[in-house]
Amino acid sequence: MTTRTLQFTLCTTALLIAGCQVGPRYVAPNVPAPPAYKEAGPNVAPVAAEEGPGTSASNTTWQQAKPSEAIPRGAWWTIFNDPELNKLEPQVETANQTLAQADANLTAARAEIRVRNADRFPTIGTATNVSGERYSDTRPYFNPTGPNNGVADIQLPLEASYEVDLWGAIHRNIAAGREEAQATAADRQNILLSLQAELALDYFNLRIDDSTQKLLNDTVSQYQNALRITTNRYQGGLAVKSDVTQAETQLEAARVEASDIGIERAQYEHAIANLIGQAPASLSIPYAPMPVDTQPPVIPTGLPSSLLQRRPDIAAAERRAAEGNEAIGIAQSAFYPSLDFNAAVGLESTALTSLFNPSSVVYSLGPGLAETFFDAGRRRGLKQEAVAVFNRDSAAYKQTVLTAFQQVEDNLVALRVLQQEATQQHAATASARESERIFNNRYVGGVDTYLQVITAQTTALNNERNDIDILRRRMDATVLLIKVLGGGWDRSQLPPS
Numbered sequence: 001m002t003t004r005t006l007q008f009t010l011c012t013t014a015l016l017i018a019g020c021q022v023g024p025r026y027v028a029p030n031v032p033a034p035p036a037y038k039e040a041g042p043n044v045a046p047v048a049a050e051e052g053p054g055t056s057a058s059n060t061t062w063q064q065a066k067p068s069e070a071i072p073r074g075a076w077w078t079i080f081n082d083p084e085l086n087k088l089e090p091q092v093e094t095a096n097q098t099l100a101q102a103d104a105n106l107t108a109a110r111a112e113i114r115v116r117n118a119d120r121f122p123t124i125g126t127a128t129n130v131s132g133e134r135y136s137d138t139r140p141y142f143n144p145t146g147p148n149n150g151v152a153d154i155q156l157p158l159e160a161s162y163e164v165d166l167w168g169a170i171h172r173n174i175a176a177g178r179e180e181a182q183a184t185a186a187d188r189q190n191i192l193l194s195l196q197a198e199l200a201l202d203y204f205n206l207r208i209d210d211s212t213q214k215l216l217n218d219t220v221s222q223y224q225n226a227l228r229i230t231t232n233r234y235q236g237g238l239a240v241k242s243d244v245t246q247a248e249t250q251l252e253a254a255r256v257e258a259s260d261i262g263i264e265r266a267q268y269e270h271a272i273a274n275l276i277g278q279a280p281a282s283l284s285i286p287y288a289p290m291p292v293d294t295q296p297p298v299i300p301t302g303l304p305s306s307l308l309q310r311r312p313d314i315a316a317a318e319r320r321a322a323e324g325n326e327a328i329g330i331a332q333s334a335f336y337p338s339l340d341f342n343a344a345v346g347l348e349s350t351a352l353t354s355l356f357n358p359s360s361v362v363y364s365l366g367p368g369l370a371e372t373f374f375d376a377g378r379r380r381g382l383k384q385e386a387v388a389v390f391n392r393d394s395a396a397y398k399q400t401v402l403t404a405f406q407q408v409e410d411n412l413v414a415l416r417v418l419q420q421e422a423t424q425q426h427a428a429t430a431s432a433r434e435s436e437r438i439f440n441n442r443y444v445g446g447v448d449t450y451l452q453v454i455t456a457q458t459t460a461l462n463n464e465r466n467d468i469d470i471l472r473r474r475m476d477a478t479v480l481l482i483k484v485l486g487g488g489w490d491r492s493q494l495p496p497s
Contacts, residue, residue, distance in 0.1 A: 021168030022336065023329025026322050029394040031401040033305040039412035073488040077200055079297045084285065085203050088276060092195050095277025099195060102188040109181040110495075116177040119170045122162040126346075129155040154355050157346030157362075164341070167333035176326035179319045182494045186316035189489055193312065197483040199275045201476055206268040207290040208472040209261055214289040215464055216258035223251040223457070226440070230450065243450035250454055254461075292467045293426075296478040301412065301485060304405060310486030311404050315494060317397035324390035331383035337371040407484040414477040422470050429467050432460040 072078050077089045093099060132152045165171055227247040233239035273283040308314055345363040349355040372379070436456040442448040482488075 020166070021172065021329060023168070023172070023332040024325060026325040028318055029321055029397050031308075031398050033303075033308070033401075034405070035304075037301055037304060037409060037412055039409045039416060076482050076487045077196065079299075079482075080200075082203075084288070085200065088203065088272060089196055089199060091276035092199055093192060096195055096275060097277060099188070099192055102184075102191045106181070106184050106188050109177075109184040113174065113177040113181055116170075116174045119163070119173065120165070122160050122341075124158070124160045126156070126158050128157075129153070152350045153348065154350070154352060155346060155348045156355065157344050157348075159344040159346075160342070162341045164339040166339055167336045169330045169333035172326040172329045172333075176323045176330075178495075179323040179326065183316040183319035183323065185495050186312040186319065189312040189493070190316065193483055193487045193489065195275055196487065197479055199272055200479045202268045202271045202275070203285075204290075204475040204479065205472060206265055206272070206285060207288065208468060208475070209265040209268065210287050211289040211292065211468050211471070212465065213258065213261050213265070213287070215461075215468065216254060216261060219254045219461055220251065220258055223247070223254050226453070226457070227251050229444070233444075238446065239450065246450055246454050250457060290471065292464075292471055294471060294475075296415075296474050299478060299481050299485070301408060301481075304408075307404055307408065307485065308401060309491045310489060311400075311484075312486065312489055314397070314400050314404060315491050317393070317400040319494075321390065321393040321397045324386070324393040327386040328383065328390055331379070331386040334372075334379045334382065337369055340368045340370070342366065342368060404484060408481070411477045411481040411484060415474065415481065418470055418474045418477060422467075422474065425463065425467050425470055429460070429463040432456070432463040436460040 075086075075089070077085055130153075163170070227244070227250075230239055230243050230247040234241060234244050269283060269285050270280040272285070273280045276283070302310070343363075343365045345361070347355050347360045348362045349357070349360045354360060436453075436459070439448055439452045439456040443450055443453045
């Protein structure tokens, strides 16, 4: 054989083994991104453009992300500068059992890649067989004159089989496994982010309950003093008995509210214990009221197009769309012939003593080419199914992106309006407190009835509680904004494809 012939043979063999891929080439579904968010709140600091002018979502979807410095990558909760929260949050990743399930799913997805990758290589094995057989003397066409002492057969084969990936089905199947592993990794990150955000929400609501508890405890003390003054005025003949009973009613109602808030606080504490993998009895969070003038941290939003890189649920949906595209190619390859190589070598004899003689060697070697000519539309149906699944996954990706845009806008408008409400409510609370002071002085001076004092007290308490509730909603919206922005995550953290 000449050198040129040898080179030609080797190149031809390599091409046969490598094969070629059939089916559509994957292009990420395009979702147009707005140039900026519609709702721009005072609690949101937009950053400079991360892409060049004229950039669209279609050509920026998977560029290297640039996470904002204001959202720490991974440990995003540290932006709140709360030592207790900083102590609790890391325990989610190490002890939460829902996350442990996601970790197991990711391990299984990575193992599946190894399973699919094995199809690239030959399968080699053996099936040793020792058997003895005697024919029946009464079987059809039996020659009674011949001996019928039975025969023995001992086989010791080594078999190998290999399917040539002519049309790329094996490589597409491996690629689909990698894409599913990437999607599962993004699912895992999305679950982690959701759990961390849930813990932060529970924690801040617990702190708001502490603030409400302090307000109600102070209110009980204030009402006790009011009852003492009213009782003294009644005993001195300056007030009627109904003033005393109204003061007692107001005091006891405040005591009920102060006691009832303990139920909600305890439930938040129990929820936090569950999130960090502990029994409620093993966790006690110290009482620490949050000042009503607390300002949530400023959260830069970046550009809407950058959201496609920063959300793990978007990354998971896009990877599953890519996986669906691989399924179309796999279904398409079924329309073409398949090429297999099978080889076997071994020993076969009727007696163990002669098994290892050179004359006992047996072998077989040869390719096999198979093609299906009629299957009643089975392959066509499988391809149509794969195309439909890809269209479904593409639509799911687009909907995930649109929902992400909505969630960011929802929290932006909430932060903007709530900051305005907080300013308005602070003014209303100050006025209510002043009215309470005036009516109390007028009652002591005998000008107004105690009913007006009761009304002013109720109004002041309601406004103070509104102050605290607005703070709760602002903290919740801040946590949710961080969550819907991806919590400092970006797509570069996915496993390599």
